[in-house]
Amino acid sequence: MPRSVRTRITLLATSVTLGICVLVCAAVYVGLYLSLHREVDSFLQGEVREFQAIIQHEEDDDLKEIEREIRAELGGRPGADLTFRLLDKHGRLLITSDPEDSFPNPWPMVHTASGATASFEFFRDTHSSLRFCNQHVTFDRHGDVIVQAVYRLDRVERSLALCRWVCALAVFLAAILSYFGGKVVARNSMRPVAAITQSARNVTAKQLSLRVPRSGANDEIDELAVTLNDMLERIDAGVQRIQQFTADAAHELRTPLTALRGTAEFALSQPRSVEQLSAVIERSLEYYRVLTRITDDLLLLARLDAGQEPLRTEPCSVDTIVDEVVDLYRPLAADHGIELRMDPTSTLTASIDPGKIRRVISNLIDNAIKYMGGPGRVTIEFSTSNGTSTIRIADTGSGIPPNELPHVFERFYRVDRARSASPADAPRSIGLGLAICRSILQAHGGDLRIESTLGRGTDVSVVLPRNIES
Amino acid sequence: MRALVVEDEVGVASFIEGCLREASIAVDVAADGQAGIQLGRENAYDVIVLDLMLPIRDGFSVVRALRAEGVKAPVICLTARDAVDDRVKGLDSGADDYMVKPFSPAELLARIRALVRRTSAIATNPIRVGDLVIDVVARHVERAGRRIDLSAREFALLEYLARNVGHVLTRYMILEKVWDMNQDPLTNVVDVQMTRLRKKIDHGYATPLIHTVRGVGFVLRAD
Incomplete structure (x- = not known):
């Protein structure tokens, strides 16, 4: 099997063209053969009828006389194309128009000449092929005889031989032409592929900005180039995202590490009391908490991205989960003058991973309390519409500025960075919460939507597919 | 050991x-x-x-x-x-x-x-810590003979502390065990909850039983 696509296209084109050419030639040849023989047969039949008429109307009873007349009429040439013969019913020769008649005598195939209609047969003598037309006739004067017209097929054979030659020549030329034509077509159509291969070879992780050339022909190969470029575009964007993410993650880890190192060095810089040292260690533990949470979140996010985080879904009472989270946060909210309000009568059941949805809900309530910036109210409502169940968490906080709203799902993005990463205190937010929430919900086939009006508050909607009836 | x-x-x-x-x-x-x-x-x-x-x-x-x-x-x-x-x-x-x-x-x-x-599990009931008596079966709590009313979640929190009497429990362990949460919210939800419980258990008594271990967590202990 040839490996190159070019060779394969060439060979395929050649063999298909050749095959068609052979078929056409064969059809022409068979057609010519059949029509020539039919011509010969009808000619012979006519001749037989004429010969029959001659004998019928001949006054003379003497067969020898008739033979002489026929010979005179046909020119009596030996080896002429057309020969008339008259045989008795046993096939014995009575008269012949050929003075040098050398056909077998008696005629061996006489039985084929019985019946009313003419019969035909091939015969081969030393020189050429012959076509015999036999007609059984009963004359008043001569009784049962067989009238025979014989045609020498030399000319027909010559025509057919010529046809064969022409066909062979045509096939040969077609083979050569289609081979070279196929080669040209194959080369032209594969040229853009070679170009794509060449440039694709240069694309590496470091050079993802390269693109493959387009032929501009709008054909399949051009489409392939476009598809490859789209793919490169996506990979490029993905790699850039990962690079950005890695850089951001390193930066986020660096902040608590700097704080830890600073506190430790400061503590050791001069003798300190046990209380002072305890305070340093206590503060360090806060930073360790943050570091642990960052690495946990990064790991979870990486696994969610890779689709490796298993979802253990089961039919769950969503309202119970929300109620538990609200129960946990209510004292904290109350300390901040925030009321957590949840309609106790509404219920919601869905097929979810309870641990992960609990995480989402607590994250969102945590955010709502954290960013409220003063006394207010957080309302939690459930609603269902065809196909989806929604948990709406609405706060009366300060809202998110419209220019920041599109970025809230970005990793490590924090609204009001100055407040959340104040150096005096360990950060209370690491900017991965919403990204994780959305990834978790998308893994469930749902989504997270945020609407916000500056100064009025923020509406967060947890959308879950409604795959079981509540 | x-x-x-x-x-x-x-x-x-x-x-x-x-x-x-x-x-x-x-x-x-x-x-x-x-x-x-x-x-x-x-x-x-x-x-x-x-x-x-x-x-x-x-x-x-x-x-x-x-x-x-x-x-x-x-x-x-x-x-x-x-x-x-x-x-x-x-x-x-x-x-x-x-x-x-x-x-x-x-x-x-x-x-x-x-x-x-x-x-070697011996299910002790009721659990006694100082003058605090926790009947895990009847879900009844009293201190110095006075009955203390707790919500279901507060009871679960106290029971967890009591079952690990003398041993420090971290915020994360408490969140995981009592609220079934497997992440650290970084906010002081547990501290606030613990303050509420402490008000009911220790308020008005001479010796506190719930102690904060700075930076680590909480412990129920009768010194």
Whole structure:
């Protein structure tokens, strides 16, 4: 099997063209053969009828006389194309128009000449092929005889031989032409592929900005180039995202590490009391908490991205989960003058991973309390519409500025960075919460939507597919 | 009580050793899987703390080898990879519990206690801490003869503290056990909850029973 696509296209084109050419030639040849023989047969039949008429109307009873007349009429040439013969019913020769008649005598195939209609047969003598037309006739004067017209097929054979030659020549030329034509077509159509291969070879992780050339022909190969470029575009964007993410993650880890190192060095810089040292260690533990949470979140996010985080879904009472989270946060909210309000009568059941949805809900309530910036109210409502169940968490906080709203799902993005990463205190937010929430919900086939009006508050909607009836 | 710690990371091994010693547990340390199997075979330990990623022989094969030798001591696996199949594989090999790094020493101690208690579990009821009496069956709490009304969640929190009386529980452990939450919210929700409980349990009594261990967590203790 040839490996190159070019060779394969060439060979395929050649063999298909050749095959068609052979078929056409064969059809022409068979057609010519059949029509020539039919011509010969009808000619012979006519001749037989004429010969029959001659004998019928001949006054003379003497067969020898008739033979002489026929010979005179046909020119009596030996080896002429057309020969008339008259045989008795046993096939014995009575008269012949050929003075040098050398056909077998008696005629061996006489039985084929019985019946009313003419019969035909091939015969081969030393020189050429012959076509015999036999007609059984009963004359008043001569009784049962067989009238025979014989045609020498030399000319027909010559025509057919010529046809064969022409066909062979045509096939040969077609083979050569289609081979070279196929080669040209194959080369032209594969040229853009070679170009794509060449440039694709240069694309590496470091050079993802390269693109493959387009032929501009709008054909399949051009489409392939476009598809490859789209793919490169996506990979490029993905790699850039990962690079950005890695850089951001390193930066986020660096902040608590700097704080830890600073506190430790400061503590050791001069003798300190046990209380002072305890305070340093206590503060360090806060930073360790943050570091642990960052690495946990990064790991979870990486696994969610890779689709490796298993979802253990089961039919769950969503309202119970929300109620538990609200129960946990209510004292904290109350300390901040925030009321957590949840309609106790509404219920919601869905097929979810309870641990992960609990995480989402607590994250969102945590955010709502954290960013409220003063006394207010957080309302939690459930609603269902065809196909989806929604948990709406609405706060009366300060809202998110419209220019920041599109970025809230970005990793490590924090609204009001100055407040959340104040150096005096360990950060209370690491900017991965919403990204994780959305990834978790998308893994469930749902989504997270945020609407916000500056100064009025923020509406967060947890959308879950409604795959079981509540 | 005697424990075997199989851990190649010197820093981690010495911190585990330190906090087990402080909890009055005798500790042997092995730095690789082979040494771990040898020590585990020679001595009768009450608990084995085993890192899964070890030189020479990994933790899974250590557990299997020890179990094949008939060593019955409970095994806690330590893993940096908290992939589910790792946990399953560890438990399947014959380990009894697992912990994901990084973990707090208080949590490790709590799990060791739980494992050791499992073999000799005596369900004490009611639980008495000083003048506080917690009837876990009747869900009834009283202090110095006075009845204290608690919400269901507050009762669960108190019961968890009481079952680990004298031992520090971290915020994370409390969140996980009482609220079924497996993440640290970084906000002080637990502290606020604990303040509420403390108001009901300790308010108006001379000796406080719920103590805050700064930076670590909380403990129920009658000094």
